[in-house]
Amino acid sequence: MTRVSEQTAPITPPARSRRGALRIDEVSKIYDPDGAAVSAVDRCSLRVEAGEICMIVGPSGCGKTTLLQAIAGFHPISSGTITLDDEVLCSTDKPLAKPGSDRVVVFQNGALFPWKTNLENVAFGPLVQGTLTKRAALEKARGMMAGAGLTEVEHNYPSEVSSGTRRRVEIVRALMNDPKVLLMDEPYRALDALTRRVMHGALLELYYRQPVTMFFITHDLEEAVYLGHKIIVMTTRPCRPKQTIPVTLEHPRTPEVVTSARFLALLRETRAAVDEEALKAFQDGEKEG
C-alpha cells in the first residue's frame, strides 16, 4: 500500500531490491518424448541479482521457455538446482517446483481471466491466497490500477480493452502479489512496434516504483538493451549461457537513449552474439524464427 501512495513522486532511479536473487546451477532438462532423448537445457548456470532486470535472448526453440517453466513450477527439471533467495525451488531430488505467487509469470499471449473484470483479475492473487480480505484486496487493486493509469478500465472485461492495456493489467495483477521475481515470457511479442514502445515506458515506470527482479525472455534485441540491466545470450539447443552483456546505460531510461552511441554499440554487440547462435541453429536444421 505504501508504494501506491508514492505514485505522485517524481521518477527516481530505483533503489535495488534486496530480495529476488535467482540462482540457476547446472540445470539440465532432457525431453524424452518417444524414446529419442532431446537435450533442451544442458548444465545451464546463471545468476539474476536481486532487483535486476535480466534479459534472456537466444534462437527460437533453444530452451529459454523451458527454463522459465522450470522456475515457475510448470515442468520438472532433469538435474541441477534452482534457488530463489535462500529457498531451493527445485533440485535433482525434487525436480518439480511448486508454483507460487513469489514467482508470477506474465504469459506470451496474455492470461487475464476473460470472465473476470480487470479489477477482479488484479485482486485475484491476494484473494485466493487469503492474505487480504475482499474489501482490502479490491481497494489495493484499485490503488495499483490507479498508479498505472488504468482506473478507466477497472470495470471492463479484458476482451473490451486493447491488447496493450491487457498486458499492463496483467503486469499489475502480477505486482499485486509483491512477487520476488517476475517471469516474463515474451509478454510483448504479439504487439505492434509502437504499442510495444509504450509498454516499455509503462513497465519501467512500474519497475521504478516497485523494483522487482525480472527474468525476461525476448526476441526483440532493442527491447533487451532498452529494458535490461544485463543481457544473457543463450546458445542454440541445448541451451546454456553463451555471453553476458552488462547494459551500461543509466536508469531511469528515457526514449532518447535509443539513439545514443552507447545504446547502438550495445545493440550491435548483442546482435553479433545472437546472430552467431541463430546461424548455428539454422545450420543444425533447426527452425529459426
Place this chain on the structure above:
Amino acid sequence: MSELLAPAGTSSRASDTHAPAAQPSRGALLRSRLARGLRTARPDLALLGLGLFFGFWYYAVEVWQLPRFRELPGPTSVFREWCSENPSYGLSIYTAEYYRHIGVSLVRVAKAFALATGLGVPVGLAFGWWRGFREYLFPLFELLRPIPILAWVPLAIVMFATSESSVLFLTFLASFFATALNSMLGVEAIDRVYVRAAQCLGASRWQVFRHVIVPGALPFIFTGLQISVGVAWFSLVAAEMVSGQFGLGYVINTSYTTVQYPTIIIGMFTLGAVGYASSAFVRWVGQVLMRWRARELALDGGA
C-alpha cells in the same frame, strides 16, 4: 449495441479505451446501428419462410387436396378449433384442460431438467477435471449414452412404482447425458494457460476449479443446457405417449387413437411454442451469466 461497435462494424479491438477515437456524428451512429440491426436480423425473411410453410399446407390440404394430404386437417380447421370458445374436440385456448396439459408437461420438464442439470454439470466437470473419476466411470457413461430413450421405456415402467416417476426418469435421462458430455468438453476446451496463471497467483486446486474451470466451461455448459432442454421435451413426449395421464404427449397420443386430428396439430404447435420459449429462456440465462462473453462475441462478429 454498444459504443464499441458503433462505427459501422470497424474493429474496436485495436483502439485503446483510454483514447477514444473522434466521436462520429449522432446521425451516422444511428444509421450504422440501423444498418447493422437489419443485416443481422431479417424479420421479413422469417415471415416469408413461415408464410411459405403455411401457404403450402393450406393449398396442399384445403385447395388442391393432394393425394396424401387429403386426410390431414388443414390450417383453417386447426386454427378454428384452436381459437374456438366451444371446440368440437374439447381442447382450445378457452378450455382449462388445455392449460392443464401444458402445465403438467412444463412441470415435468422443469423437474427433469433441474435434476439433469444438478447432476449432469457436476458429473461432466468431474469427468473433465478429475482423471481418476473419468477413468472409472466414463466408459460406463459412454456405454449408456447411445441407448435411445424409447429403449428405456420398458425398464422405466418396471423400475418405478408410479407412471409419474417413470416419465420423469425418461425425461431426465437424455438431458443428463447431453449436459454431462458438454460440461466435460467445456473443461477440455479451457486454455491451460489460465490454470497456470491461477496457480502462479497462489490458487489451490479447489480454487482453480472454482475460479477457472467452472467459469471457463460455462459457454459449453450452456450449449449443453440448450440441447438438454430440447431433448427433455423430446423424451417427455415419448414418455407421455407411453404412460401418463396428462401432458402434451398424452394429448397427441390420445387424439390419434380417438381420431381427433386437429387436436394433434394443436398439441404439436403448442409443444413447438413451449419448447422454443424454454430454449430461449436458457439462452437468456446464459447471456446474463456470461456477460464477459457478449462483448467478445460481438467484437469477433463485428471485425
